[in-house]
Amino acid sequence: MRTQIAAANWKMNLTLQQGQDLLSNILSKSTSVREGHAVIFAVPAPYLQAAKEIVGDRQNVYISAQNIYSKVSGAYTGELSVEMIKSVGVYHSLIGHSERRDYFGESNQFLAEKVDIALANDVTPIFCLGESLEIRESGKQNEFVATQLEESLFHLSADQITKVIIAYEPIWAIGTGKTASSEQAEEIQKFLREHLASKYGQAISDQISILYGGSVKPGNAKELFSQPDIDGGLVGGASLVADDFVAIIDALN
């Protein structure tokens, strides 16, 4: 059984106090996260340490960065390194969120470097991919996400790929209130798993958690997460509301 994951992405929202209150509130309502499940909070960089302190030694709850740079240290003003996040006890990072790809021009090749630096430093990449509305309407979504996988991840060894969490996020469903139907999401996530299997074999592919992201809400989480190739969600807007995110955690299989 693959790990079933509810991952919150706060994006560029909340003050420190608001973030601390939200996290404490969620953890007080979701007191234990059972084996086989994981709850991850991708918080703004200045809050990583405080968030980590709130989580303490709770089992299966993790704090994540929203981005890392492809180098360990050096003259890269404004960037965040794996060594920095590890120094505050954080061992996860989103990599390749569509907002990073779109607004900051992050290419598949550049993201491959970020994945490499993360894995070389025992940081788990939560690697995001997904197609735009234009690509979806042209019917080329499978081809597009296959290229994203190939160019950023297919250089990894079988051992390395099992350490990556993948999040499929159709750009047209992010923050728009339009969710991919559970059939649409399952269809492409099944394809992603088959594509991983074509490279690494079914046994390896079956170990990789593939999350769905894009307007996940309490009302649709259960149906999405009950699909065979959807192993939880990467949640933006609804992760900013304690009761909503707790309901999404509760919807994990």
Ligand SMILES: O=C[C@H](O)COP(=O)(O)O
């Ligand atoms: O990282 C999360 C995704 O971008 C989804 O955001 P959303 O739940 O607000 O649509």
